[in-house]
Amino acid sequence: MTTRLYPGDYFGEAKPQDEEGERKWLINEIIKPELPNIIDNVDKCLELLTSDENFKMPISSGAPSEPNSSYVRGILTRNRGFITDYRLIVKFKNFNRGRQSAFKMDTSRPYPLKQIDTITENLTAVSDLLDVLQQCEDASRFVEDLVKVLDLLSKSINLLHFPPQGLLFPYNGNAVLNQLFANCEMPFQTAHHILNIDLVILRNEISMDFRNLKKITTRPWCDFDAKTGKTFTDKVRDKLKAQRGKKVSDVLQEEGLEIEEPSLLRNVFAHKNSHISTTLEEAQNVLARCVTFESGLVSECEKLSIATSDPSLISITSKLSALENCVSNYYTNLTLI
Secondary structure, X not given: OOOOOOOOOOOOXXXXXXXXXXXXXXXXXXXXXXXXXXXXXXXXXXXXXXXXXXXXXXXXXXXXXXXXXXXXXXXXXXXXXXXXXXXXXXXXXXXXXXXXXXXXXXXXXXXXXXXXXXXXXXXXXXXXXXXXXXXXXXHHHHHHHHHHHHHHHHHHHHHHHOOOHHHOOOOOOOHHHHHHOOOOOOOOEOOOEEEEEEEEEEOOEEEEEEEEEEEEOOOOOOOXXXXXXXXXXXXXXXXXXXXXXXXXXXXXXXXXXXXXXXOHHHHHOOOOOOOOEEEHHHHHHHHHHEEEEOOEEEEEEEEEEEEEEOHHHHHHHHHHHHHHHHHHHHHHHHHHO
């Protein structure tokens, strides 16, 4: 007994699909009718980002747990993508002899929040692309521009969750203090310490890390090469990364440092031969704890982390996540056809 299958029969060949037709139907009947709602939400985000309203936010590390505890207090004002006013009182036990330091921003020089600037640029481009998509009749071009929209939304969200490295210690070059308080009478460094502030947007908050950094003056660890922008410590660290199988002691000896055994005598007279000798424990401590910063070597001795909620960022973060999810679903459905 034989069975014969005919094209188009239930058990025969499947009918060829009109992929282009299905894609156009999905675009015209499902996606395009929702574009005005998407555009409206993007415009609301842009409106919040470019609003002339001043947002004043308190800054506080909380009540000190002890009489001599470190603390930060102040008030920050944001307008659009700028910090327009910033008043700050900082007290670290090991900075300025434990006395509080007061800083007041020069309000004639607003400090730009680069993350907000970039997100505003991204959403402006998204808005323009969405206007084009409303008029687009070519399915392939529609998908290409939708991918661009999705990419810009994803980049904006990532910018809120992962601040650029250049805004963070030790890569920020103390830009916050140098720009915000350039004309302030209160110095933010002493002979032995230097203050540092990270000021970034993290999700829906303005996040700040306040550090008291100890200047490391032990040679050769602090020797700075202006051509490479690196210290001797960086040089040793880079060599260890490049030659992972090599012992720390071998690399140090190659760089001209003698390895000595720890002793009471060395602790008392450590300064005499520190530029040509070290103990393995001292070397490992420097390599683990010290970083190059502002043409020198520092280690973090005190730190306070503070986050203050920004009401407009709460709304923006929520809307961006919803927009990315919506556009991503549309794109996935188009690619499955």
